[in-house]
Amino acid sequence: LLFSGVKSLQLTSVRLGCGNGLVFPAFLVLRHLELTGMLPEDDTATVVATVAWILRWTPSLEALMLFFLPEPEDIEESDYSYIDEEELLDRHKLKYDRHASLAMPDVEIPCCLRETTKEINLVHYERGLAQRTLTKFLLHNATVVEEVCGEFAQGPLWIQTKLMVEIKGWVVKTNGYF
Numbered sequence: 001l002l003f004s005g006v007k008s009l010q011l012t013s014v015r016l017g018c019g020n021g022l023v024f025p026a027f028l029v030l031r032h033l034e035l036t037g038m039l040p041e042d043d044t045a046t047v048v049a050t051v052a053w054i055l056r057w058t059p060s061l062e063a064l065m066l067f068f069l070p071e072p073e074d075i076e077e078s079d080y081s082y083i084d085e086e087e088l089l090d091r092h093k094l095k096y097d098r099h100a101s102l103a104m105p106d107v108e109i110p111c112c113l114r115e116t117t118k119e120i121n122l123v124h125y126e127r128g129l130a131q132r133t134l135t136k137f138l139l140h141n142a143t144v145v146e147e148v149c150g151e152f153a154q155g156p157l158w159i160q161t162k163l164m165v166e167i168k169g170w171v172v173k174t175n176g177y178f
Contacts, residue, residue, distance in 0.1 A: 055110035
C-alpha cells in the first residue's frame, strides 16, 4: 500500500525476464513504466511471460520503456589501444536475420496493452531473439498504441534501417500507427 499511488516507476534488473517466484504488487494508477536489463537469449518465453506478468499489474499503463542493457564486452580494455574507430564499429552486436524463426509464446495478453498503452519506447535495440520476440509480442497486442520510438544499438545504417522497417511492419499490421 505504500507505493499504491505511484504514477511513474523505473525497475532495473541484471537479467530482465528472470521472474520465477516474482512478487509484483498492483499499481492501479501507474502511467509510466521503465524496465531496464539484459535479456537472456536462452529462454525467450520466460522474458515475454515476465514482462506480461508485470504488465498485468499495471492496468492503467500509458507508456512503456524497455531499456535493453548490452551484454558485457569480452574485449579486454587494453585491446582498445590498438583498434581504430572503424574497426571498433565493425565489432557491433547489431543483428538482422529476416529468416530467423520466431515462436510467439502462449502468454495471456495484459489488458493495459489492449486498452491504455499508447506509447512504447525501445532503447538500445540490437534485435537479439529475446528482444525481437518481446517487441513483436508487445506490438502485436498493443492495439491502442499511438507512438513507437526506437533507439538502435550502434552499428551499420543498413542494419538499423532493416530493423526500423521490421518494427514498423509489426505496428502497421497491428493497428496502423507508427
